[in-house]
Amino acid sequence: MKMFNMFFDIEKEEQWLNEQLQEGYRCTNISGLGIYTFRKTDKRYVMRLDYQDYLPKKKFKEYKAIYEDFGWSHIEGHRMGGRQYWQKEEDGQNEIFSDRQSKGNYYKRLMGYSFWLAVLCLFFSYSIYKASGLYLTEGLWSMEGALFWKALIFETPFVLLRSLPAFMVVLFGSSFYRANRKYSMLKEK
Structure with missing residues (x-):
């Protein structure tokens, strides 16, 4: 399923994406033009968004590795900066910011x-x-x-x-x- 939506508020976008997850649709891709691709799933997922400035290639790999070690999948985002989309199965540790x-x-x-x-x-x-x-x-x-x-x-x-x-x-x-x-x-x- 594909949906079009435009957001200027990163927290409202995160809330909307999590509402889609609650309805049983897992996000698989996000285009820069506001087209979100979802796939039906039986599992419970949670999605979190982060904003990062430009990161050198090595720092970006480290950034992704830290989150992936905690079970997060990087859905979309670039090292040049901007929104980073993270998704994982719900397990009680659903926040990306630890402190x-x-x-x-x-x-x-x-x-x-x-x-x-x-x-x-x-x-x-x-x-x-x-x-x-x-x-x-x-x-x-x-x-x-x-x-x-x-x-x-x-x-x-x-x-x-x-x-x-x-x-x-x-x-x-x-x-x-x-x-x-x-x-x-x-x-x-």
């Missing part, structure tokens, strides 16, 4: 990822909007009647596409805020 420090380090990595993506999208948004604004149809605001409405309706889908980077700033900013809040809560305990 508060490793969980805190995870939130720090996630904050850095969210921050730099938000900055990149903010820069991109600024470069798009500074010269021309959102609506590019010349004389749009001086048009009248049906011509104005036709031009406005025609242009609006393009405006929504051009405003996508600004929307992404909000999404990555909120991801940064949530990770920062969870990191702060871990430090207070």
